[in-house]
Amino acid sequence: MNVKLALAFFLSLLLVTAFPVNAVTAVKQVDELEHPWGMVFLPDGEVLVSERAGKLRRI
Numbered sequence: 001m002n003v004k005l006a007l008a009f010f011l012s013l014l015l016v017t018a019f020p021v022n023a024v025t026a027v028k029q030v031d032e033l034e035h036p037w038g039m040v041f042l043p044d045g046e047v048l049v050s051e052r053a054g055k056l057r058r059i
Contacts, residue, residue: 030059 035052042048042058049057 030057033057 030049033049033051034055037050037052039047039049047059049059051057
């Protein structure tokens with residue numbers, strides 16, 4: 001009984017994770033970033049991006 005219950009549980013997990021409800025798409029917004037390292041959203045809606053070399057870009 002426990003084996004059947006565990007098997008049913010794991011099969012249901014596989015079905016749930018196999019079909020994502022909301023697919024995520026990536027869109028390239030900026031071409032001139034060398035190695036983007038971190039980002040923070042500013043209050044005015046812009047994004048401040050730091051690069052590995054130490055540069056800061058306001059997008």
